[in-house]
Amino acid sequence: MNEPNNTSWEELDKVWRKKIQDQSDEVPSNLWDKIETKLDEQEVRPMWTRIRLSPWTWSAAAVISILIGLNWNQSPQEEKGIPLVVESKTKPTTLESIPLPSDVDAIVSTKVKLTIDQEPSAPPVIEKLPNVDSPVVEEAKEPIAAMAPKQENDEEIWVRVDIDPVEEKAMPVAVAYRENEPPKQKQRGLGRFLKQLKQVVKGEEPVWQELREGKPSFIDGIHQVANTYYRTEQTVKQTFQLQ
């Protein structure tokens, strides 16, 4: 093979370089508009796609989002428009709450009608039940309805009061729950998850099955969170590839 004599070519390169490097061509008039549009589109992009974070930060964010997802998935369905039903069972703690004649032995049932109107401090009207033969406990001398003009929108709350002398020491019981709602779990998802984690830290074997108890949608939730994590990871990878 012969070695090429590029001396003159090198000189020629310099001459041509000098001539060409400052050469300018005409640019299509709409090119700037296209660039401007693209730049605007980039500015509109969500902030998180433009944030440059380290992989550790993204990983931490993903773990936090998984935990939040688990907790959200396990939380009771609050504020979802389910009508609240309040059932009130009131048992007087002592007989002093309603003055009774001393010779009353039998169980006395009364039906108390509470009428909510303009005067909340007014005493309630107490009606005697028709099948009760025992003495009337007490009747309001003047019904509230007679004191104030009755309104159509008056709200009535009926409270059944059972007076059982045998269970004098029983405390008042009030139970509030939502219709079609399963009993509230004692420990929420995150709490149970942390409990399992503590077990792992102590060296005991965790019972992951507990996390799924009472929540058939838990597995779906896990898949959703996992998919979100996977998509986030892909986005991060693409971002770093572009950089």
Next chain:
Amino acid sequence: MGQHAVFNRYSGKMMAVCRRYLGVGPDAEDALMEGFMKVFTKIDSFKEDGSFEGWIRRIMVNECLMKIRKQGDMYSKPIEEAWGIGQADEAFMYLCTAEIEALIAELPPGYRTVFNLYAIEGYSHDEIATMLQISAGTSKSQLSRARTMIQQKMKLIEL
């Protein structure tokens, strides 16, 4: 607006760069557009130790190379044919810019790319090998072929 000013100042020169690599057509315009998008979005990475125009030019050249790379392998030619090229004709020195551009534009894409990178941009064969993901020998081969072809074309013009 600063971006528009930068575009107005450098777009003509960069259009010439893109057309020298990709020819007159939509590819050159696309490369110019993508190149300016990178200029505006990566302006933070510009270090002031070099010239701003040189930085923009490198971005444009890279954009052009990316487009050329998509066109496939055009550098796989035997190296042995590269050598044995004579000296340049003195007439080459007096060619005007338009004639030089026309000569370069007529080269096949592979030759044209290496010739542009070596003769016009001033990159070494090793740098070109890295940029095009070919060997330094292939880069030399392509350059020699490009020069041979230019010589042949000049002879045709003189005749």
